[in-house]
Amino acid sequence: MASEGETALDNLYHIAEKYKGKFSLAVEGAIPMGADGKYCIVGERNGHEITMVDIMKDLGEKAGSVLAIGTCAAYGGIPAAEGGETGAIGVMEFFKAHGIKTATVNIPGCPPHPDWIVGSIAHLLTKGVPELDDDGRPTVFFGENIHDNCPRLDQYDAGELSEKLSDAKGCRMDLGCKGPETYADCYKRKWNSQMNWCVDNSVCIGCVEPGFPDASSPFYEPA
């Protein structure tokens, strides 16, 4: 974005008004509800601070659909983990609390795979809201269990377990792999133009799950 300051924010609000009910709002980051929203200031208009809480109320209502991109926007993520003190929550929870009914697509992941983002946008544009699972995620990307489809499942079945993180071979179960609790297509999509993926390099830490990071940590201990 070339612009900055009020010009940038005004443009955002202007587009939201002009395409009311038709535009998709892409949200990154959790919404910190604590301290009157002061933990996240997005900018200012007419001399007033706009918090993330403010802008989510203003634009969330006007949007035709919302993409909650990343585990923080979808479920609160790390800022919402134990020890956090900002009252961070995800978009769906925020909408529920404020009676906002805008259709929301969660694209979790820390980070989310670019294909999941672009694919969801393409689906929204061409066919509308994709089929979602109980956690609001498109089933086309998040419908399959990593462990059940893992290329190392044979090694798991044969009891060939890696003993240390740098072992090239073996199932990562004993090293803390959270593949069995995790639903995403990383096992076949892989990362960065199919260069690699978490399980071949180390372990899956369950970064797409609503409970991340608390539910999947300690990351290097079996569940």
Next chain:
Amino acid sequence: MAGCKPKAVPVVAGKKIKVAIDPVTRIEGHLKAEVEVKDGKVVDARVFGGMYRGFEKILIGRDPRDASQITQRICGVCPTAHATASALALDDAFNVKLTDNGRIARNLILGANYIQSHILHFYHLAALDYVNGPDVAPFIPRYKNNDVRVDKATNDVAVAQYLEALEMRKICHEMVALLGGKMPHVQGIVVGGTTEIPTREALDKFAKRFKIVKKFVMEKYIPIVYLLAGPYGDLLKTGGGYGNCVSWGVFPMDNNGNMLLKSGVYTDGKDGPVDPALIKEYVKYSFFDDATTGLNPREGKTVPDAHKAGAYSFVKSPRYNGRPHEGGPTARMWIQNPELSKIGQNALGVKKLRDIGDAAFSILGRHVARAEETAIVCDAVEQWLAEAQPGKETFVPAPIPESAEGMGMTEAPRGALLHYINIKNKVIANYQITSATLWNANPMDDMGQRGPMEEALIGVPVPDVENPVNVGRLIRSFDP
């Protein structure tokens, strides 16, 4: 649309005018700048950090090994630097020594990310301050009078490179993923080294990609930075600030503490070694409890107070020996004082970085330092690729200590980075992070000294308060 109406602010000689930019866009986080302009120049400045997530608190009580995963999520641009700092703190606390291959694999991961981050910063964050994108979103709206001074041919070249740079960043991410699992947020950097022993095939894939990126850096990125020194030559003379800087050193070249880019402190014209005990964080103007001011990270506390009267930023103010210091490529290059690239030597008519004097600490000087550093890191990546041993161990397992502390000091692409961990009963009892942007974008301290970015804004020309282009240029030169 209120904000698009031109606000007619009459410029009167000797009169102060307040100008606020909120949000400052094309940076890594949330920032607001407020400057006072008098007779066409900034006379006072405040930089506001408007976000608090509480990572340090969230880490307490967790398995220490998880820190290198959790802390990466502080920043999607330089997660590898946080992983490195965290792993160094853990190596220290767990008392483990890396294998050569582990050290080299970490360097290759961080090095590929450095190159990516510098390309990202120049093309996708800063360049639109100097050239115009096409007249479509997201390149519009922009300032009406944005002081773009390049001719059409140069502008076209820059826009073509802007697009090509996206491809280069993708390739750099592939390099990181080959050894680190994925990018952003690598799985590969852990206490004890890295998790994946490089194969010949992975190293070959890495090298093949690296060659393409290096060609872009040498033939496009570095030349265009120096090309800007023509039409924007005055920006080599503005935006200096204190001229103090710190570097913790980065990219270990052996296991005896020799670094590719050495550590050092430069204060009031004098060089000195780094003593971590002299780092203190002040919070008088930050939204944190006053009782926690002036603490070394080893004793550091994080107690937010979002409504504190008089405070204006969620950024703490780190000081070295009581003085503000900037971090980043300029700091590292100043402390290292390397020979410039051939292109740089020709463009500036000098041999070594310090020969350009105060110009190193300027809006354009920071871009020059960043570009020069990219060339140095490229040369080093070549060396590490030659040194990396396929099939040789990169990981040394070590048990979690019952109680221990550890300090991890490294350099993120954007500046000095410190992680401190204190372990009790095998879990994290305290974790403190003094990140790069903390050094640059901090508010005034308890002693009344402005933060380095605030100080650097003083004197920056703003001839047209409706189009405060140089304020954004200055802030972005730090890559906050």
